[in-house]
Amino acid sequence: MPCLPMPLSSVTPVLIALHSSGAGGRQWDAWRRQPPHGATWHTPDLLGYAAEPWPLGAPISLQAEADALAPLLRSAPHGAHLVGHSYGGAVALELALRWPQHVRSLTLYEPMRPALLRGARPDDRLVFDAFVAFGREIGVAVLRGRSRDAAQHFVDYWAGAGAWAALPAPRQDAIVLRMPKVNAEFGALCNDAVPLHALRRLDVPVSLLCGTRSPAPALRVIERLHQTLPWVTLERLSGLGHLGPIEAPARVAASISLRRPWLAQPLAA
Numbered sequence: 001m002p003c004l005p006m007p008l009s010s011v012t013p014v015l016i017a018l019h020s021s022g023a024g025g026r027q028w029d030a031w032r033r034q035p036p037h038g039a040t041w042h043t044p045d046l047l048g049y050a051a052e053p054w055p056l057g058a059p060i061s062l063q064a065e066a067d068a069l070a071p072l073l074r075s076a077p078h079g080a081h082l083v084g085h086s087y088g089g090a091v092a093l094e095l096a097l098r099w100p101q102h103v104r105s106l107t108l109y110e111p112m113r114p115a116l117l118r119g120a121r122p123d124d125r126l127v128f129d130a131f132v133a134f135g136r137e138i139g140v141a142v143l144r145g146r147s148r149d150a151a152q153h154f155v156d157y158w159a160g161a162g163a164w165a166a167l168p169a170p171r172q173d174a175i176v177l178r179m180p181k182v183n184a185e186f187g188a189l190c191n192d193a194v195p196l197h198a199l200r201r202l203d204v205p206v207s208l209l210c211g212t213r214s215p216a217p218a219l220r221v222i223e224r225l226h227q228t229l230p231w232v233t234l235e236r237l238s239g240l241g242h243l244g245p246i247e248a249p250a251r252v253a254a255s256i257s258l259r260r261p262w263l264a265q266p267l268a269a
Contacts (some may be wrong), residue, residue, distance in 0.1 A: 017042070128217070159247075
């Protein structure tokens, strides 16, 4: 097992934070006021969030998302700490699997790799099949031109009934425009071919966080990751749901800082 990096003063920590489906890099704006202070933050938009709307029906893969971020990851001369939420957590894991030499740590809030449940226990397979069915419902609505209906179903699934209605109209409109990419992301997650046992080779410290009122697929994936990753901690934040990093950024960031105080200081090369 590798040793924890020592908190020295020669190198400023670099953090790359990857957002959840439907959100965009601005999800992390509030986090810049939280510890670790003095770190260099990168909050890139994933594919399809910064430029033209994602083409209807076009696929995406976690490998393509990782390839697009590889130059940013490699630009950190002493490695980067990856922070990921939901789909962004799935992409962060992909980056760490492919370029572990550039990753100092992973901090993941309910990373969605539901396909990890596909070859596990029968009850895991049921959870995976239910998630696939949910994704198909979203996809059918999007492809039939009912992206607003799909967006409402998507938001209420992750955040709870009534969450969509509580969003301001501009926020609703932004999510509706992103639903073709959200639909593609469901395909990337459900078609992921990385088996659970492959994650045992991740030789970096991993902090997992989750809420206590999140949907079953998110919590089941967290359980399997906690059981599989070699150097891992797990914290359950009472009362939070899947959108904890968006709805309660100060609380989630404070929890990370308490569990990893060495992140608040520069790290040695």
